[in-house]
Structures are given as structure tokens and as C-alpha cells.
Amino acid sequence: MLKFPSDVVDSPILAETVLKTGVLINILRAKVDYDEGTIVISILGDEEQQRKIVDTLIEKGIEVSRLEKNITNDISRCVDCGACISLCPTGAISFNKDWSINVDGEKCIRCGVCVEACPLRSLSIQEE
Amino acid sequence: MKTIEEINRRIKNGEVVIVRADEMPELFEENPRRAAEEVDIVTTGTFGAMCSSGAFLNFGHSDPPIKMTKLWLNEVEAYTGLAAVDAYIGATQISEDKGFEYGGGHVIEDLVAGREICLRAESYGTDCYPRTRVETTLTIDDLNQAILFNPRNSTQRYNAAINSTDTVLHTYMGTLLSNRRNINFAGTGEISPLVNDPEYRTIGFGTRIFLGGAKGFVVGEGTQHDPKNGFGSICVKGNLKEMSDRFLSGATIPGYGTSLFVGIGIPIPILNEDIARNTAVRNNEIKVSILDYGVPRREKPIVKEVSYEELFSGRVEIDGKKVKTSPLSSVKISIEIMERLKELILDKEFFLTKPIQSLPRDTELKTMKLREEVPFVEDVMTKNVIVAHPRDSIITVSELLVEHGIDQIPIVDKKDKLVGIVTSWDITKALARHEKKLENIMTKKVITSKKDEYLDVVARRLDKYQVNSTPIVDEENNVVGIITLADINKALRRR
Ligand code: SF4
Numbered sequence: 064m065l066k067f068p069s070d071v072v073d074s075p076i077l078a079e080t081v082l083k084t085g086v087l088i089n090i091l092r093a094k095v096d097y098d099e100g101t102i103v104i105s106i107l108g109d110e111e112q113q114r115k116i117v118d119t120l121i122e123k124g125i126e127v128s129r130l131e132k133n134i135t136n137d138i139s140r141c142v143d144c145g146a147c148i149s150l151c152p153t154g155a156i157s158f159n160k161d162w163s164i165n166v167d168g169e170k171c172i173r174c175g176v177c178v179e180a181c182p183l184r185s186l187s188i189q190e191e
Numbered sequence: 192m193k194t195i196e197e198i199n200r201r202i203k204n205g206e207v208v209i210v211r212a213d214e215m216p217e218l219f220e221e222n223p224r225r226a227a228e229e230v231d232i233v234t235t236g237t238f239g240a241m242c243s244s245g246a247f248l249n250f251g252h253s254d255p256p257i258k259m260t261k262l263w264l265n266e267v268e269a270y271t272g273l274a275a276v277d278a279y280i281g282a283t284q285i286s287e288d289k290g291f292e293y294g295g296g297h298v299i300e301d302l303v304a305g306r307e308i309c310l311r312a313e314s315y316g317t318d319c320y321p322r323t324r325v326e327t328t329l330t331i332d333d334l335n336q337a338i339l340f341n342p343r344n345s346t347q348r349y350n351a352a353i354n355s356t357d358t359v360l361h362t363y364m365g366t367l368l369s370n371r372r373n374i375n376f377a378g379t380g381e382i383s384p385l386v387n388d389p390e391y392r393t394i395g396f397g398t399r400i401f402l403g404g405a406k407g408f409v410v411g412e413g414t415q416h417d418p419k420n421g422f423g424s425i426c427v428k429g430n431l432k433e434m435s436d437r438f439l440s441g442a443t444i445p446g447y448g449t450s451l452f453v454g455i456g457i458p459i460p461i462l463n464e465d466i467a468r469n470t471a472v473r474n475n476e477i478k479v480s481i482l483d484y485g486v487p488r489r490e491k492p493i494v495k496e497v498s499y500e501e502l503f504s505g506r507v508e509i510d511g512k513k514v515k516t517s518p519l520s521s522v523k524i525s526i527e528i529m530e531r532l533k534e535l536i537l538d539k540e541f542f543l544t545k546p547i548q549s550l551p552r553d554t555e556l557k558t559m560k561l562r563e564e565v566p567f568v569e570d571v572m573t574k575n576v577i578v579a580h581p582r583d584s585i586i587t588v589s590e591l592l593v594e595h596g597i598d599q600i601p602i603v604d605k606k607d608k609l610v611g612i613v614t615s616w617d618i619t620k621a622l623a624r625h626e627k628k629l630e631n632i633m634t635k636k637v638i639t640s641k642k643d644e645y646l647d648v649v650a651r652r653l654d655k656y657q658v659n660s661t662p663i664v665d666e667e668n669n670v671v672g673i674i675t676l677a678d679i680n681k682a683l684r685r686r
């Protein structure tokens with residue numbers, strides 16, 4: 064997750080970074096307000112390439128943090144109804160053999176559809 | 192042939208044979224006679240959002256006493272049109288402070304879980320009940336009675352839902368993605384209680400059931416009980432104080448409201464081979480219609496007929512595309528309910544009952560009688576629509592607006608197809624910014640409607656998208672009319 068301070072909100076930092084490093088990124092979510100912005104990206108490439116992107120961004124004054132967890136399910140709330148399954152664009156949620164729910168953080172692109180739709184409010188996406 | 196008394200005797204003697212509804216088909220197919228003779232009880236289960244649920248609560252009297260005329264529990268209003276301190280909290284009543292995020296279903300869950308509830312009540316005061324306000328906190332243990340009483344639960348059969356429109360819909364069937372990208376279905380299929388006794392041979396008035404983690408009873412047929420079309424349902428009650436929040440959960444159906452997930456298990460006594468055959472039903476034999484919820488009418492068009500087997504497989508083919516499915520009921524917890532019920536019986540804590548009366552098999556389902564017909568768009572829309580073309584100048588369009596005293600103009604191309612819309616506000620902005628081209632200021636994604644839609648439906652659409660008008664187009668996207676908020680208000684006020 065990238066935090067843009069107010070003085071760089073309007074410069075094309077991501078594009079510059081991609082051009083400079085030659086490493087591709089995927090923008091998963093972006094929220095830009097008048098004084099700051101947060102953008103969630105996934106970096107395509109190996110560890111060294113990821114490092115390159117992160118270093119370049121930090122140089123430009125961006126706060127970079129690694130989001131360890133994408134989607135998480137609070138199993139004390141979840142009733143395994145499955146309402147979330149068909150909504151997920153990447154198939155990150157599925158049934159196990161015993162009809163319990165399996166959420167795969169690796170496949171999650173943080174779109175938030177399932178979080179919004181879960182009737183038990185048991186799904187969440189790590190924001191910080 | 193067996194009797195309920197014999198089965199209860201076998202329970203007492205520790206000889207009873209119980210199988211789950213999902214285990215019965217195989218046993219029955221192997222040897223129907225033997226299955227009917229050897230199996231005494233088949234347990235069934237369901238756990239899903241059941242909106243027609245709620246609880247009667249009695250709070251005891253305060254000193255000085257109050258005759259509650261308005262009551263809120265955690266800011267969710269409960270019905271008090273009963274005796275002084277009796278109330279009914281309904282699952283779908285939403286809270287006044289948290290909206291859809293908290294409602295009557297959540298209050299019931301909090302009570303069952305033993306959590307504290309804030310009570311606030313008002314009254315006009317009487318000679319015998321002088322108090323006019325009361326505020327306190329309490330738990331379920333402080334109540335005299337807490338009775339779960341659900342007028343309609345465990346419906347026999349459900350339709351599935353899909354959405355053919357190009358916007359996401361939030362319905363009581365969950366979130367439906369646009370352009371038929373998902374299918375939601377309810378019910379647990381072959382393990383669902385009424386599916387295993389579709390002729391109500393063993394389930395009737397007074398049947399003891401597993402309800403919300405405790406013992407409960409079938410009170411009678413449910414509201415909207417529609418046995419002729421296979422949509423039977425039951426009305427159930429039980430002691431909330433004995434129940435568990437594992438089997439009762441408050442729920443938010445996004446964009447729709449709140450509800451209560453209710454767990455119900457019903458033991459079916461296998462009295463003869465016919466009853467055994469009914470419990471041997473398999474998912475592939477239970478048909479479900481997938482309806483298009485994009486049509487906000489009572490009768491929705493059927494997109495496809497499928498079976499529960501197909502729905503549970505995770506994908507259903509619609510027009511050559513595999514569409515993902517979601518159940519809305521929990522199979523996992525339903526299986527747990529069947530197991531729990533089995534244990535309770537094996538532990539001799541749960542005995543079967545013979546219904547004191549059968550559920551009706553011939554009631555007709557009525558629809559709401561309306562005093563007046565609801566108008567259609569066609570009856571109200573303006574047919575001679577003033578239109579403009581993308582190449583027209585801003586000045587020309589502003590003149591048209593003034594001349595005809597209108598606030599918006601649909602923009603059509605050479606073939607009269609709708610390509611955009613311009614409002615007087617857009618024109619004002621254009622003038623302020625010295626924008627000359629109509630094309631650059633028109634809204635291209637226009638909210639359109641059809642002339643055969645109900646006015647109420649279009650009114651809801653205008654409200655949803657916060658627009659003041661909608662062009663009416665035909666199948667070819669030709670503008671055939673326009674309707675404004677003012678037109679709708681006038682027509683609806685006349686009603
Ligand atoms: S929608 Fe919520 S409660 Fe249902 S299975 Fe998914 S995470 Fe669990």
C-alpha cells in the first residue's frame with residue numbers, strides 16, 4: 064500500500080516508477096483525496112524487481128507498506144452460507160469438502176465485493 | 192408399518208435407528224423395504240435467513256409501572272400493541288441509529304448470546320400506569336418470557352435469482368451482479384425439512400422440532416403457505432431462553448435490510464415405505480426455477496429450470512456461459528443441526544410427537560387486492576419529445592429549453608437513436624466554462640426506461656440514480672417519450 068503525501072498527489076509517480084524500473088505493477092485500488100492518496104498495488108516480478116519499485120517509490124517520498132493479508136474471514140461470525148462465493152471475480156472464495164468456506168488471500172485482488180455482501184459481516188480487508 | 196409410540200419406545204430402549212436425510216437415498220435405493228423397516232427416524236435440517244421471524248418478550252413491571260406504547264431495544268423499534276409490558280421484536284425492523292447494519296435479528300442474537308440490551312420506552316401514562324418514560328439495560332435473564340415465534344419459516348421450495356440488467360441489484364436474494372454474472376439460491380435441497388415430507392404426512396400442528404438450538408414446536412402452517420404449488424411453510428415457536436447463538440444469527444442483507452438466520456431441524460418418523468421414499472429424495476430430483484430479478488414485478492420471467500444438484504455444483508450454464516452460483520443457506524450448519532438432533536434423540540432428550548392436526552393441503556395463495564390499477568409509464572409520459580443532435584450549438588439547445596419550458600433534452604443521432612442527455616444545469620456549466628460543443632457536455636450514460644414499466648418502478652430508478660428525468664426508449668433505442676419527476680409526482684399524487 065502506498066501513501067501519497069499532499070505535495071506529490073498530482074505528479075505521475077507510478078508511471079515514472081514503472082518507466083524507470085521497467086517492472087510492471089497492477090493497481091488494485093486507488094483513493095485520492097485533495098490532500099493525500101492511498102493506492103494499493105501488486106508488483107509483478109521477483110523479489111529484486113519488487114525491491115526496485117519499492118526503493119524508487121520511497122525515494123520519491125511515498126510511504127510504502129506491505130499488506131500481509133488481503134481478505135480475512137472471522138470464522139467466529141461466518142456461518143458458511145456461501146453468499147460471498149459467486150461474487151468473487153477471481154475465485155478466491157470456495158467451499159471445502161465439508162461445506163465450510165475457504166478464502167484464499169493469495170488470489171484476492173481486494174475488490175471488496177464480498178465484504179460488502181456478507182450478511183454476517185465476517186469478511187474484512189486489512190487497510191493499514 | 193410403525194407407530195410414533197413404537198419409535199418413542201425404541202428411543203427409550205436405546206434401539207432407535209437414525210440416519211441423516213443425505214444418507215437415506217442410498218439406503219433406500221439398495222432395498223426400499225428394508226430401509227423403511229430398519230430406519231426409524233430421518234433427520235432434516237436447514238439454516239438460512241428467514242425474514243418472517245421474531246420474538247415475543249415480556250419485561251415485567253417497573254415501579255411505578257408503565258404501559259409501553261413505543262419501545263426500542265438497542266434503538267430497534269419493537270411492536271407494543273399488546274399488554275403493558277409485552278412486545279414483539281421483528282427480525283427485519285432496522286435500527287434507528289445504525290440502519291441496515293443492525294436490526295431486530297441482531298437484537299434477538301444479542302439476547303440469545305446473553306449480551307446486554309438497552310431498553311427505551313415511552314407511554315402516554317394512565318391512572319394505573321402513570322409512568323411515561325423508562326430507560327434501562329437488561330439481559331435475557333431479566334425477562335419473564337422470551338418466545339421465538341416465527342410466522343413463516345423453512346419454506347419447502349425456493350426460486351433462484353439472476354439479474355439480466357446492467358446494474359448490480361441488492362435484493363432479499365442477496366447481491367446480484369449485472370449481466371447474469373451470478374446466481375443466488377436459497378434452501379438446502381435434499382436435506383431441507385419440508386422437502387422430505389412434501390405431503391405433510393408427519394409434520395403438522397404440534398410437531399416437536401429442533402429450533403435455534405433448543406426444542407420447539409410447529410404451531411401450524413406458515414403465512415403464504417402454498418401447498419398446491421409446492422411452496423408450503425411452517426409457523427414455529429420455541430423458548431428463546433434455551434436457544435443458542437450458534438443457530439440464530441442476526442444478518443444484514445446489503446441494500447435490503449436485516450434478517451435472522453434460523454436453524455431448524457425436523458425428525459421424520461419412518462412409519463411406512465411411502466414416507467421412507469419421500470425422505471430418499473435427491474438433489475437432482477428437486478427442480479428450481481432461476482428467475483430474473485431484473486424485472487421488479489411480482490411475476491418474474493424464468494431464465495432456466497435447474498435442479499439443486501446443478502446449483503450446488505457451483506456453476507450453471509446460461510446461454511453458453513458458466514455462471515457461478517451461491518447458496519444463501521448454510522449446508523455446513525444444516526448438517527450440524529441434523530447431527531445435533533440425532534444426538535439429542537439418542538441421548539433420550541428428544542421424543543417424537545404425533546401431530547394433533549395436519550397442515551392444510553389446499554389453501555390458495557392470494558395476491559394483494561389493489562383498489563386502483565398502478566399506472567404504466569405509457570399513461571404518463573410526454574410523447575412529443577423535444578430532442579437535439581450532438582452537432583447542435585449550445586445556444587440552440589438553450590433556446591429550445593427556454594421556449595418549451597423544459598429542463599432536459601435527449602440527444603439523438605441521425606437515425607433518431609438516443610446518444611445522450613443534456614440538462615439546463617449542463618448548459619449553465621457550459622456557458623460558464625465557454626464550452627461550445629454539445630457533445631462535450633452531454634451525459635452519455637443515460638438512465639432510460641421502457642413504456643410498459645410500472646410508474647413506481649421508474650420512480651424508484653430516478654431516486655436511485657438521483658436524476659430528474661428519464662427518456663423512454665423502445666427496443667431499438669429510439670426515443671418514444673420522456674418522463675420527469677414532476678410528471679411522476681403528479682400522477683402518483685392523483686392515486
Ligand atoms: S457470506 Fe459471510 S457468512 Fe456467508 S460464507 Fe461468506 S464469509 Fe461466511
Ligand code: SF4
Pocket residue numbers: 133134150151152153154155156166170171172173174175176177178
Ligand atoms: S475482496 Fe474481491 S477478490 Fe478479494 S476475496 Fe473478496 S470478492 Fe474476491
